[in-house]
Amino acid sequence: MTNNTNVWAAGLKPLDKQILDIPKDVKFCRKCVVSNQRPRIKFDEEGVCSACRFAERKRNGIDWGMRESELEQLLDKHRRNDGSWDIIVPGSGGKDSAYVAHQLRDRWGMNPLTVTWSPFVYTDIGRKNFHSFIDSGFNNMLATPNGDMHRKLSKLSFLGVGDAWQPFTYGQVSFAFHIALKFGIKLVFFGENGEAEYGGDTKNNDLPGMPLEDWRMLYFKGANLDELLQRGVEHDFFTERDVKNNFQFYYPPSHEEMRKSGCEMHWYSYYQKWIPQENYYYCREHTGFEANSERSEGTYSKYASLDDKMDGFHFYLAYIKFGISRCTSDAAHEVRDGHITRDEAIALVKRYEAEFPQKNYQEFLEYTDITDEQFWQVIDSWRQPHIWEKRDSEWCLKHAVYYPEDAVETIEWD
Amino acid sequence: MAFLRVVARLDVKGSNLIKGVHLEGLRVIGDPNEHAKKYYAEGADEIIYMDTVASLYGRNNLTDVVRRTVHDVFVPITVGGGIRSVDDAQEILRSGADKVAINTAATSNPELLTQVAQRFGAQCLVLSIEAKQQNDGTWEAYCDNGRERTGLDVIEWAKRGTEIGAGEILLTSIDREGTRKGFDLKLLKAVSDAVTVPVIASGGMGSMKHFAEAVHVGRADAIAMADIIHYERMQLSEIKNTAAKMNLNVRTL
Amino acid sequence: MSQTITIADYGVGNLYSVRSALEHCSATPVMATTYDEVLAADRLLLPGVGAFGDSMKGMHRTGMFDAVRDFATKERPLLGICLGMQMLLSDSEEFGLNDGLNLIPGHVKMIPDAGSDGRSHRVPHVGWAPIFSPPSITEWSTSLLKGIPQNTAFYFVHSLYSVTADPSHLIANCDYDGQALGAVVQNGPIFGCQFHPEKSAQAGLTMIKNFLDL
Numbered sequence: 001m002t003n004n005t006n007v008w009a010a011g012l013k014p015l016d017k018q019i020l021d022i023p024k025d026v027k028f029c030r031k032c033v034v035s036n037q038r039p040r041i042k043f044d045e046e047g048v049c050s051a052c053r054f055a056e057r058k059r060n061g062i063d064w065g066m067r068e069s070e071l072e073q074l075l076d077k078h079r080r081n082d083g084s085w086d087i088i089v090p091g092s093g094g095k096d097s098a099y100v101a102h103q104l105r106d107r108w109g110m111n112p113l114t115v116t117w118s119p120f121v122y123t124d125i126g127r128k129n130f131h132s133f134i135d136s137g138f139n140n141m142l143a144t145p146n147g148d149m150h151r152k153l154s155k156l157s158f159l160g161v162g163d164a165w166q167p168f169t170y171g172q173v174s175f176a177f178h179i180a181l182k183f184g185i186k187l188v189f190f191g192e193n194g195e196a197e198y199g200g201d202t203k204n205n206d207l208p209g210m211p212l213e214d215w216r217m218l219y220f221k222g223a224n225l226d227e228l229l230q231r232g233v234e235h236d237f238f239t240e241r242d243v244k245n246n247f248q249f250y251y252p253p254s255h256e257e258m259r260k261s262g263c264e265m266h267w268y269s270y271y272q273k274w275i276p277q278e279n280y281y282y283c284r285e286h287t288g289f290e291a292n293s294e295r296s297e298g299t300y301s302k303y304a305s306l307d308d309k310m311d312g313f314h315f316y317l318a319y320i321k322f323g324i325s326r327c328t329s330d331a332a333h334e335v336r337d338g339h340i341t342r343d344e345a346i347a348l349v350k351r352y353e354a355e356f357p358q359k360n361y362q363e364f365l366e367y368t369d370i371t372d373e374q375f376w377q378v379i380d381s382w383r384q385p386h387i388w389e390k391r392d393s394e395w396c397l398k399h400a401v402y403y404p405e406d407a408v409e410t411i412e413w414d
Numbered sequence: 415m416a417f418l419r420v421v422a423r424l425d426v427k428g429s430n431l432i433k434g435v436h437l438e439g440l441r442v443i444g445d446p447n448e449h450a451k452k453y454y455a456e457g458a459d460e461i462i463y464m465d466t467v468a469s470l471y472g473r474n475n476l477t478d479v480v481r482r483t484v485h486d487v488f489v490p491i492t493v494g495g496g497i498r499s500v501d502d503a504q505e506i507l508r509s510g511a512d513k514v515a516i517n518t519a520a521t522s523n524p525e526l527l528t529q530v531a532q533r534f535g536a537q538c539l540v541l542s543i544e545a546k547q548q549n550d551g552t553w554e555a556y557c558d559n560g561r562e563r564t565g566l567d568v569i570e571w572a573k574r575g576t577e578i579g580a581g582e583i584l585l586t587s588i589d590r591e592g593t594r595k596g597f598d599l600k601l602l603k604a605v606s607d608a609v610t611v612p613v614i615a616s617g618g619m620g621s622m623k624h625f626a627e628a629v630h631v632g633r634a635d636a637i638a639m640a641d642i643i644h645y646e647r648m649q650l651s652e653i654k655n656t657a658a659k660m661n662l663n664v665r666t667l
Numbered sequence: 668m669s670q671t672i673t674i675a676d677y678g679v680g681n682l683y684s685v686r687s688a689l690e691h692c693s694a695t696p697v698m699a700t701t702y703d704e705v706l707a708a709d710r711l712l713l714p715g716v717g718a719f720g721d722s723m724k725g726m727h728r729t730g731m732f733d734a735v736r737d738f739a740t741k742e743r744p745l746l747g748i749c750l751g752m753q754m755l756l757s758d759s760e761e762f763g764l765n766d767g768l769n770l771i772p773g774h775v776k777m778i779p780d781a782g783s784d785g786r787s788h789r790v791p792h793v794g795w796a797p798i799f800s801p802p803s804i805t806e807w808s809t810s811l812l813k814g815i816p817q818n819t820a821f822y823f824v825h826s827l828y829s830v831t832a833d834p835s836h837l838i839a840n841c842d843y844d845g846q847a848l849g850a851v852v853q854n855g856p857i858f859g860c861q862f863h864p865e866k867s868a869q870a871g872l873t874m875i876k877n878f879l880d881l
Binding site for chain 2: 790820824826867872
């Protein structure tokens with residue numbers, strides 16, 4: 001692959017539109033540890049974030065019995081019983097998708113087809129868990145996109161939006177729908193409503209699934225695939241023909257096709273109270289899932305998002321862009337679930353969040369065909385002045401949930 | 415001959431008794447004191463309290479829990495988690511504990527073992543080892559509640575640690591703990607054969623068969639259990655009675 | 668009315684558990700740090716954890732050495748626990764030879780690292796072991812062990828054991844791989860137990876109650 005230095009000369013400007021919408025004064029939630037820098041999150045007058053408010057409702061304000069009845073009705077309507085697949089569960093075979101697939105099959109009597117959009121570079125534990133999941137009794141379709149195109153897109157994505165991992169997200173959602181259409185399957189069940197659970201746009205909090213119109217914003221995270229591909233052509237990463245022939249699965253089926261098919265997307269988290277740690281326990285018992293032997297870099301946990309060597313750099317970039325990342329998300333969710341206290345979450349963020357994903361760094365550079373110098377140039381270009389400052393030639397966060405100056409009075413969960 | 419000890423292991427975080435699998439995914443079970451009292455009444459020979467967030471906060475926070483427990487529980491109490499200095503050890507012993515268990519701090523500063531042993535006696539010092547199987551059949555010692563690798567070979571470390579001060583070993587198999595699939599017998603036997611101090615087997619007990627294997631094959635001197643009693647799959651009293659019926663040398667009430 | 672029991676505090680040792688056990692037996696433990704406090708005691712408890720040499724130094728440094736020896740002339744009950752028991756003897760070979768209180772003549776020796784069959788065994792001796800009367804007696808006459816059946820298990824943690832000069836001072840042994848190690852000693856109202864009664868569950872609490880009732 002050519003090392004397109006003309007890309008640098010062109011001064012590829014940031015495409016990530018979500019950068020523009022975040023508030024300039026950094027604040028931390030009083031009930032968890034997330035900050036207002038997380039795109040689309042809202043804090044209320046009490047200084048509590050929308051994810052915490054949603055979690056409060058999960059505890060006290062939602063009639064889970066009723067939600068379960070809704071699920072039952074929905075599934076009764078779509079269950080086929082004629083041997084064909086009646087529901088699609090996208091996922092990696094990790095704790096979340098395995099939990100959903102197993103529940104749908106064993107508890108609800110559905111016949112799921114699981115679909116997987118390949119990680120960029122499989123980790124050993126990821127592959128192992130993927131196969132354990134399949135071996136525990138599930139049908140699966142694994143899609144591996146054109147390796148050459150995928151890599152180039154990854155590089156473009158890194159240079160353009162600072163995130164080499166982003167192309168994964170296009171296929172992760174779209175592929176499932178293409179398969180649904182091809183097999184005439186009407187239901188696609190994802191695991192969690194990420195915006196509701198982790199703090200984002202709350203407008204779909206009470207919906208069983210995401211409306212098609214919302215994909216662009218949420219899943220493309222501010223950048224448009226077309227723009228990236230266009231740049232790719234302009235800078236000779238690939239040709240028009242390459243583009244035409246290779247990216248079908250990266251786009252969802254058309255609006256028309258989806259509407260005609262009657263295919264619906266749902267979140268299991270709408271129907272059943274979503275507790276990631278409980279998914280871990282569940283999958284350990286039922287689908288052979290195993291946590292990693294080491295904790296993931298940048299966080300303390302060993303069982304979330306294990307299967308892609310490129311993962312760490314997506315999270316690290318988020319840390320650079322927003323000052324918070326994986327550890328904050330994990331810890332905040334666990335505070336909301338009642339597994340840990342806010343104090344512990346703060347201590348965890350302080351200990352792990354800034355960690356650089358060293359383990360797979362060389363492989364990352366090789367995959368994306370960039371140098372260490374270029375990597376840091378791009379990364380540094382995403383540091384915003386209200387989040388980072390240089391002290392004695394070291395980059396330091398201006399605000400952190402563990403800084404005394406940023407401390408806010410904790411509101412305890414009861 | 416000293417009796418085989420049945421040890422209740424309580425992992426504590428803040429004020430909660432918790433339990434994980436592979437030292438991960440830590441679920442809240444309840445009040446540690448209430449559970450300790452219950453296990454004592456049912457015949458536990460020893461209680462182990464491990465502070466699982468000690469390394470994170472940089473200190474052991476169990477002195478209050480221990481003080482309360484000592485009011486009602488009259489069997490030995492071992493406390494581990496975040497003990498980094500002789501002073502830390504002293505504070506814990508003064509609060510009523512009989513032994514301190516040290517892992518993380520000792521792996522980076524083995525001298526600490528000697529210091530604690532010289533000050534309080536080797537019998538007050540337990541070397542806590544978290545062992546993870548490697549592909550080549552050896553085991554690597556982890557620290558920080560199973561979060562960090564040390565690069566130390568478990569057998570070598572066990573030997574060394576006991577030579578320089580530790581009077582006992584608490585051996586936890588990270589691979590087995592929380593799984594109820596039985597102890598790592600190879601690991602147990604290898605460590606038991608390598609050292610002259612008592613070895614407490616921890617991690618994996620799911621049935622009395624596992625218990626017996628740990629004794630007969632693993633040569634363990636004490637069996638620690640957590641999942642099986644915290645989730646009430648078996649009562650501790652039942653475990654002891656059954657062990658006695660199996661001709662295992664346990665203390666009966 | 669609860670009985671008071673004085674504990675000689677010479678700066679070494681895990682006193683919290685002992686006090687808890689005494690309170691559990693409805694006694695009022697009183698810490699003594701001065702000569703007068705010790706001499707005024709109705710009954711005295713001598714605790715101990717750690718190394719003999721260090722403890723004896725502490726005893727001397729705090730004046731407890733003289734206090735305890737003088738108390739012993741009063742014919743009031745005195746109980747040494749674990750290292751406290753060892754200190755009642757004449758001397759100990761732990762980390763070099765150190766002198767004890769010499770209230771029960773005898774020596775404290777290292778537990779051999781092999782059992783009676785020659786096979787090596789672990790030292791320290793840690794754990795629950797049954798106690799039994801020496802061969803010459805079939806049952807315990809001492810009121811300290813009243814109501815405690817032969818072969819009841821107590822909790823031991825020790826690397827050394829006591830050998831009394833006078834065999835009649837040895838009341839109970841524990842077995843360690845075929846070797847009998849001194850578990851309970853007595854010279855008049857002066858008692859010692861090698862095990863930790865505050866860590867020996869119901870059996871230990873019974874013994875404590877017996878001592879309080881003396």
